Amino acid sequence: MSEMLYWQALNRAMDAEMAADETVLTLGEDVGLYGGTYRVTEGLMAKYGEWRVRDTPISENSFTGLGVGAAMLGLRPVVEIMTINFALFAMDTIINMAAKIPFMSGGQFPMPLTIRMPGGVAKQLGAQHSQRLEHMLMNVPGLRMVVPATPQDAYWQLRQAIRSDDPILVLEHELLYFSKGDVDEATLAPPIHQAVVRRPGRDITCIAYSRMLPLALQAAETLAAEGIELTVIDPRSLSPIDWDTCVRAVEQTHLCLIVEEDCRFAG
Numbered sequence: 001m002s003e004m005l006y007w008q009a010l011n012r013a014m015d016a017e018m019a020a021d022e023t024v025l026t027l028g029e030d031v032g033l034y035g036g037t038y039r040v041t042e043g044l045m046a047k048y049g050e051w052r053v054r055d056t057p058i059s060e061n062s063f064t065g066l067g068v069g070a071a072m073l074g075l076r077p078v079v080e081i082m083t084i085n086f087a088l089f090a091m092d093t094i095i096n097m098a099a100k101i102p103f104m105s106g107g108q109f110p111m112p113l114t115i116r117m118p119g120g121v122a123k124q125l126g127a128q129h130s131q132r133l134e135h136m137l138m139n140v141p142g143l144r145m146v147v148p149a150t151p152q153d154a155y156w157q158l159r160q161a162i163r164s165d166d167p168i169l170v171l172e173h174e175l176l177y178f179s180k181g182d183v184d185e186a187t188l189a190p191p192i193h194q195a196v197v198r199r200p201g202r203d204i205t206c207i208a209y210s211r212m213l214p215l216a217l218q219a220a221e222t223l224a225a226e227g228i229e230l231t232v233i234d235p236r237s238l239s240p241i242d243w244d245t246c247v248r249a250v251e252q253t254h255l256c257l258i259v260e261e262d263c264r265f266a267g
Helices: 006-020 043-049 060-071 082-096 149-164 212-224 244-255
Strands: 002-005 024-028 053-055 076-080 114-119 144-146 166-172 182-184 195-197 204-208 232-234 237-239 256-259
Touching: 002 006, 006 024, 006 114, 006 149, 006 182, 024 060, 043 053, 053 212, 060 076, 060 082, 076 149, 082 114, 114 256, 144 149, 149 166, 195 212, 195 244, 204 212, 204 244, 212 232, 212 256, 232 244
Parallel strands: 024 053, 024 076, 076 114, 114 166, 144 166, 204 232, 204 256
Antiparallel strands: 002 182, 144 237, 195 232
16 A cells, blocks of 8 residues: 555556556546646657657547547547536537447447546636536446546556446546545546445534535534534445445434535536
8 A cells, every 4th residue: 555646646557457457448638748738648659659648739528529539440549638618518429429339239239438527616716717517428328437546546446447348438637636545556446436434423414525525524524523523424435326325324323414516406
């Protein structure tokens, strides 16, 4: 076990999967020579070459479509979209191709496609760069979505996503990239879509994910000093959602507080 930053855990996961499977490749803006906007692909081009670590033009719809085609032909592409806000340019490809081709082909074409992208409010960003948009994408049949909040989950959920034959969105957060945590690369990873109880309590069940999880845990510490104990649930996945874990916790406390950085309606 070693302590590392969130982005380093993602980088380690990418390296491990590319070393284990030569069909794994990554593509996106600045993923090659620059090493990724948030350093997630740092060093990978030097190690695996430009054919497996591909810099692309600024055309999200085009290179996401390239990822879809590569997945249809048996590769395992990891597409990096610089921010979920730019994924709006690739919605046709994500929703009408990645999510639907496996069904429209009667299963002849699986879609082992992973799309990584950060989102949310960060520092020095305008409104058009500060959205989350998971409320839109988690409602698309055929798409799966995970929201790792810790370096450990970032490591294992990315590796599990790459190994999956389904299209999976790995939704990261700009303000988590430099958060620290222990990463055990040898531990047995929980199922990719399984929720986790981060803190047990008796009074209120709080469900929080991504950047909101550390804030919820901080609030739980403050409330504990006043005699109020929160159960903090990290869903880890938004599509599908592990309802069983969430419902069991609410049945114990009878109160539920959801903390998310998304739209109030249909969030």
